[in-house]
Amino acid sequence: MTDRPILFSGPMIQALLDGRKTQTRRVLRIPKGFTVENLAESNPGFYSGLPGDASSWGDNFSDDGGPMSLWELGSLSFAAGDRLWVRETWSHTGDGVFEIHQARIAPTGRVIYAATPAPDAPHAKYWPSIHMPREFSRLTLTVSDVRVERLQDISEADAIAEGATCRLECSGCMGRYPGWSMDWSAVGKPSRFARNGGVLSERDISHGTPVAAFAGFINELHDPRWNLKGDGIFGRNPWVVALTFTVAKANIDALPKSEAA
Template sequence: MKKIMFNDKYSLTQAVLDGRKTQTRRIIKCPKAYQENPAGCFRITESDDVSPLFEILVYDKDCNDFVPMFIQPKYKVSGVFAIAQCYESLGMNPEIALNDRDGIGFYTKTKFAPGWKNKMFVRADLMPHHIRITDIKIERLQDISDKDCLKEGIYKGQCGSADTHFMDAYYYKGDIQPYCTPREAFAALIDKVSGKGTWESNPYVFVYEFELVDYIKNIEHENHIS
């Protein structure tokens, strides 16, 4: 099983665990052929013939035409992936993996292993929470709808005071700045997570829709009991 990581600084992992975040956008890196030809064009169409691959048409200046290339998303529909969390945050006993030969467990005889505080190094099979990918599509970053911004973890609140009046506003965790629309809040968030200027550059992204499998299992279990 593979793992998937969400940003902790802006509480996106927690948003997934709370069921508030059910989409994630991952920037598609342009093929090398396009990077070497900045004057060329770049466009993407989903290819039904080679699903789950996606067709990229890269402009080749030598033949003055679009040349098809194919890319495959990192995560696949129906795939189940472990949500990466550092061992310390999960409250695990560091002595559980005392004799872990590969050294990527919680603890060694002399020091804590990297996965204790850095979730990049954790083992997927030791993670307690999982998501299942339910859909994948490609779009430009700025094509995101207000509805999908909420699926990305943006939440609705209010700003103002009782002395004046309250009005609806949108936020992301880690920032108290109110935004008038979900898109404005998401634009600010993506620049924090992926780097300043990401929203403005409007890259192509894989849009992964997912469900929290552990949450669904718990609900099914409760319904079965009742």
């Protein structure tokens, strides 16, 4: 059992809080000059406990669109029982808190999170998730299953476990069919992509299946201009490590290791 941080974007933080997200997929980079085969030979046990072909890796992305190199992950072996403390975009309301080290010792105020509105702190300066200290994390994931597969192997059930949700009668001709999205928060916001030329509707951001919703979300998260460059990361279909987990709404150090789930 190992503790390690993991980053998530705002919409996926909300999905975790809502109980809609119990899976995440992480794509790993093969360093230049290596192949899948000799990388596995030179890193025995790199993914100990994985079923199937544990030597398969592809390109690189994380749920928050940030970089994740093999060398950063080289000492990690995702396995059932691992605990992942979630990093997210955050801030602190303490007086005179302008830097992260000040937040850690502030005698007043509290930690706030970009994914959860804080009306009493409208001008808060938020720090990126990569800079969140362990003690400010509010979510802990306990890994229950680890798989290696291609990104496009994701099933509809898996896409729903990733956070895709359905709204009825919001897509198709006259909005007669259900539509799927990983993040409905854009509805009602101005956008040049809105069909009516004003604000986005449910129909504007919905997809026909949960897998299509996942693909669109991952492509956009990894590169907002993906559609100008090709098929996006989903179209490239890299090898991924798919993690299934349970979620505890608590700091990792507030949970006994045996009760983190």
